[in-house]
Amino acid sequence: MTEFLAFFKTLTPTGYLFLLLTALTVISAMGVVTARNPIYSVLALIATFFCLSGHYILLNAQFLAAVNIIVYAGAIMVLFLFTIMFLNLRREDEEAKTNLTKIASVIVGGTLMVMLIMIFRAKSSQLPVGSTVGFEPNTGMVENLGHLLYGSYILPFELASVLFLIAMVGAVMLGKREAGDRHF
Amino acid sequence: MFPIVLLSVFAVVLLFLGFLKSRSVLLPATLLFLVAALVANFLDWNKTYLYFNSMLRTDNLSMVFTAIVLLSSFLVVALSGSFEDDEAAQPAEYYAIILFSLVGAIMMIGYENLVMLFVGVEILSVAMYILTGSDKRNLRSNEAALKYFLMGAFATGIMLFGMALLYGASGSFTLAGIASYASHAQQGLSLIFYVGLLMLLVGLLFKVSAAPFHFWTPDVYDGAPTIFTAYMSTVVKTAGFAALLHLLAASFTYVYSFWGIILAVVTAITLIAGNVTAVYQNSFKRMMAYSSISHAGYLLIGLAALSAQSRQAIVFYSLAYSIATISAFGVLMLVTRQRGMQTLSSNPLSNESFDAFNGLAKQNPLLGLAMATSMLSLAGIPLTAGFWGKFYMFSTAVERGQIWLLVVAVLMSAVGIYYYFRVIIAMYFRDGATEPIRISPVFRYVLVAAIILTIGLGVAPGLLQGLF
Amino acid sequence: MQPTQDVLIPEVIQQIPLTYYLILSTVLFIIGIIGVLTRRNAIIIFMSIELMLNAVNLLLIAFSSYKSDSAGQVFVFFIMAVAAAEVSVGLAIIVMIYRNTRSIDVGLLNKLKW
Numbered sequence: 001m002t003e004f005l006a007f008f009k010t011l012t013p014t015g016y017l018f019l020l021l022t023a024l025t026v027i028s029a030m031g032v033v034t035a036r037n038p039i040y041s042v043l044a045l046i047a048t049f050f051c052l053s054g055h056y057i058l059l060n061a062q063f064l065a066a067v068n069i070i071v072y073a074g075a076i077m078v079l080f081l082f083t084i085m086f087l088n089l090r091r092e093d094e095e096a097k098t099n100l101t102k103i104a105s106v107i108v109g110g111t112l113m114v115m116l117i118m119i120f121r122a123k124s125s126q127l128p129v130g131s132t133v134g135f136e137p138n139t140g141m142v143e144n145l146g147h148l149l150y151g152s153y154i155l156p157f158e159l160a161s162v163l164f165l166i167a168m169v170g171a172v173m174l175g176k177r178e179a180g181d182r183h184f
Numbered sequence: 185m186f187p188i189v190l191l192s193v194f195a196v197v198l199l200f201l202g203f204l205k206s207r208s209v210l211l212p213a214t215l216l217f218l219v220a221a222l223v224a225n226f227l228d229w230n231k232t233y234l235y236f237n238s239m240l241r242t243d244n245l246s247m248v249f250t251a252i253v254l255l256s257s258f259l260v261v262a263l264s265g266s267f268e269d270d271e272a273a274q275p276a277e278y279y280a281i282i283l284f285s286l287v288g289a290i291m292m293i294g295y296e297n298l299v300m301l302f303v304g305v306e307i308l309s310v311a312m313y314i315l316t317g318s319d320k321r322n323l324r325s326n327e328a329a330l331k332y333f334l335m336g337a338f339a340t341g342i343m344l345f346g347m348a349l350l351y352g353a354s355g356s357f358t359l360a361g362i363a364s365y366a367s368h369a370q371q372g373l374s375l376i377f378y379v380g381l382l383m384l385l386v387g388l389l390f391k392v393s394a395a396p397f398h399f400w401t402p403d404v405y406d407g408a409p410t411i412f413t414a415y416m417s418t419v420v421k422t423a424g425f426a427a428l429l430h431l432l433a434a435s436f437t438y439v440y441s442f443w444g445i446i447l448a449v450v451t452a453i454t455l456i457a458g459n460v461t462a463v464y465q466n467s468f469k470r471m472m473a474y475s476s477i478s479h480a481g482y483l484l485i486g487l488a489a490l491s492a493q494s495r496q497a498i499v500f501y502s503l504a505y506s507i508a509t510i511s512a513f514g515v516l517m518l519v520t521r522q523r524g525m526q527t528l529s530s531n532p533l534s535n536e537s538f539d540a541f542n543g544l545a546k547q548n549p550l551l552g553l554a555m556a557t558s559m560l561s562l563a564g565i566p567l568t569a570g571f572w573g574k575f576y577m578f579s580t581a582v583e584r585g586q587i588w589l590l591v592v593a594v595l596m597s598a599v600g601i602y603y604y605f606r607v608i609i610a611m612y613f614r615d616g617a618t619e620p621i622r623i624s625p626v627f628r629y630v631l632v633a634a635i636i637l638t639i640g641l642g643v644a645p646g647l648l649q650g651l652f
Numbered sequence: 653m654q655p656t657q658d659v660l661i662p663e664v665i666q667q668i669p670l671t672y673y674l675i676l677s678t679v680l681f682i683i684g685i686i687g688v689l690t691r692r693n694a695i696i697i698f699m700s701i702e703l704m705l706n707a708v709n710l711l712l713i714a715f716s717s718y719k720s721d722s723a724g725q726v727f728v729f730f731i732m733a734v735a736a737a738e739v740s741v742g743l744a745i746i747v748m749i750y751r752n753t754r755s756i757d758v759g760l761l762n763k764l765k766w
Contacts, residue, residue, distance in 0.1 A: 010667070011667060012667065014664055014667065015664070018664055018668050018672075022672075025680065026676075026679055026683070029680050029683045029684075030683060032699055032700065032703055033683055033684075033686060033700060033703075038693060038695055038696060041695075041696050045702065045703065048680075048703065048706065056710075056713055058662065059664060059665070059713055059714060060665075060717055061713045061716070061725055064709075064713060064725055064728055064729075067729070072706070072735075076735065076739050079739055079740065079743055080695065083746065083747060086747070087747070087756070089695065089756070101690070102690045105686060106686055106690065108689070109685050109686040109689065110682075112685070113678060116678045116682075120379075120671055120674045121675075124372065125374045125375035127352060127353065127374055127376065127670060135720050137662070139720045139721065139722050140713075140716075140717065144722050145725055145729075149726050149729065152236075152237040152239075153239075153299060153726050155236035155237075155240060156299045159287065159300075159303055159304075160303055160734070162192055162287050162288070162307055163307045163310060163737050164737055165196070165284060166281055166284045166285070166307060166310055166311050167310055167737035167741050168740075169277050169281060169314075170281065170310065170741050171741055171743075171744040172744075174317055174318075174741070175743075175747050177751075178320065178321075299726075299727055299730055302727075302731075303730060303734065306737070310737060310738060310741050313741055313745065317745050317748060323753065326752055326753075327749070329748075330694060330745055330758070333741070333742050334688075334698065334701070334742075334758070337698070337701045337738055338701055338704075340738075341701055341708065342704075344705065344708040344731060345681055345704070345707070345708050347727075348708050348712045348715065348724075348727075349711070351712065351723075351724055352674075352711070352715040357723055376674075
């Protein structure tokens with residue numbers, strides 16, 4: 001505990017910002033999982049994405065921070081919202097899963113979390129952080145990422161289009177209304 | 185590399201062929217495309233290439249795995265003639281998705297970078313989610329698709345967390361970079377590295393349905409349309425094991441002492457869970473699902489031992505397993521369809537049970553022979569390909585000195601004989617009201633080819649040796 | 653005046669140990685796992701999986717920034733792209749099921765025994 005207090009005193013405003021963002025991220029993530037109404041879940045998830053984008057900016061990954069908002073909060077979550085509203089799922093049905101299974105899974109998850117955190121905090125898992133001499137501050141800039149993406153990573157980049165074609169064909173095939181089907 | 189390019193182009197062509205009025209052109213076109221890809225696959229024979237900044241590797245091993253995957257999908261597609269009569273089916277889309285998914289399988293076989301592995305796994309998985317749910321009005325198919333999708337995405341998340349940790353520890357996504365980090369194992373690696381490896385393995389074992397991550401398999405295989413179950417249980421498994429083999433052999437041999445024992449325990453659990461549960465099944469299709477879990481167990485023996493022979497053993501086993509499984513599912517499709525017309529009952533449970541096979545061999549000797557051969561091969565009876573597959577697998581375990589694993593595996597193959605012979609007994613020694621089943625010529629050729637391949641490889645297993 | 657090397661390094665990297673980011677993303681990841689295990693609404697399970705993927709993204713970006721190596725951030729691109737494709741297929745499956753059963757409760761899907 002004293003170690004933590006000492007750490008607390010050394011912090012600058014950026015450090016406090018980190019702690020604040022972390023707290024917000026965890027709270028909104030819990031909101032996603034616990035909310036009764038699916039729409040609140042979506043909103044909590046969007047809040048989580050914004051907090052994560054804040055983290056990315058702190059970590060000097062500005063481009064990904066923007067992409068995160070555009071792709072995740074902008075596109076993916078809107079898709080979720082559309083589906084929820086189309087299907088009219090605003091009313092949460094009775095959660096019939098017994099409390100026993102819930103408690104059991106929380107215990108399992110909690111144990112896993114404690115174990116992982118213990119492992120990550122252990123002395124033998126510390127990673128040698130790169131020396132400050134060779135530090136490249138432009139890591140997260142568009143220019144750098146672009147060179148890498150269209151250079152070394154060109155093959156997986158191109159082949160990701162195959163995945164999109166599959167997803168497109170599949171989503172249309174499965175989601176399309178057949179004659180005689182209900183609209184929703 | 186050539187098959188990847190060809191298959192991507194051909195799949196797009198197939199989508200456009202779907203506009204044609206006549207559906208009869210689709211099946212021959214797909215078969216032609218697969219043959220073209222198979223031929224192009226061997227253009228690089230005996231050469232080793234690294235494509236695009238060491239993203240993709242082609243060598244003889246990867247070409248052989250690619251050939252197995254292409255051959256399996258050729259056989260599956262050849263058996264899919266019934267789409268032409270089915271009003272609700274959309275064969276152009278199905279075939280296009282199959283060809284696209286093969287791109288993912290080839291990426292999983294030849295990857296040199298974890299990005300390629302991840303994208304490949306996802307291409308194959310997303311295609312499988314779609315094909316599982318392709319019978320849109322059928323609740324069982326819907327349910328299987330949703331379960332497969334949720335479980336598969338969950339496994340992807342775990343796999344990705346593992347990749348991220350490996351990257352954090354070793355600072356690289358390339359297999360060579362990870363191997364060079366792991367080579368310092370003597371000086372002690374970061375614990376993060378081990379956690380990462382474990383999570384990556386869990387994700388991949390999930391995809392090949394090894395116990396204790398197999399619980400989705402029976403439901404998904406049972407609910408999916410039979411033709412796609414045949415595809416899933418062969419192509420996905422072969423590609424998954426090729427990926428695991430390459431991952432472990434290329435990057436993690438230095439830390440074998442860590443994962444060897446874990447994988448051996450997983451192997452034992454998989455063998456026991458798959459074989460013992462298969463005994464209690466009444467539906468043939470569900471039995472085949474559990475049998476595919478147990479065969480994942482046999483394939484894992486070769487991985488857990490990871491010796492010089494493992495590559496050959498895994499290649500041979502996956503070939504033998506794929507051929508036998510496809511021909512078994514082919515016969516099942518014919519029987520189910522005929523029973524459905526006969527009894528006019530749409531209840532698939534009774535049409536897929538063991539009783540559906542009663543007396544089959546008397547009226548349909550070819551179907552009986554095909555089913556018997558594939559059951560014998562799956563059970564590992566001598567003079568079939570499956571026997572030599574098991575033999576090679578077991579000898580890798582002997583080489584590594586894992587005798588306890590060998591004992592479990594032999595006991596479990598004895599259990600396996602029981603449920604495979606149930607089918608044979610039903611076909612040859614029970615009476616059932618079956619009439620001759622009309623078999624289309626393509627179907628007949630596939631079944632005959634499967635019989636010849638299974639027995640040929642069983643009599644002369646050396647045919648494949650020394651190829652790679 | 654030349655800025656010193658220290659100035660260019662983001663403050664957060666100088667002050668916060670990498671372990672904190674590891675712990676944060678582990679916590680997010682586990683929250684996602686618990687969501688998958690406890691909820692029955694298919695869409696919420698799906699969102700929990702998205703949460704897990706985002707934990708991975710955060711982890712990759714943290715590693716990549718601390719090591720000043722761009723490869724990790726390129727991987728995040730791929731995860732985002734794949735997640736988008738997965739979401740479209742997943743939601744199509746959910747819509748298809750809803751059409752047939754009027755429900756997306758995972759517990760009510762029992763045509764096949766688990």
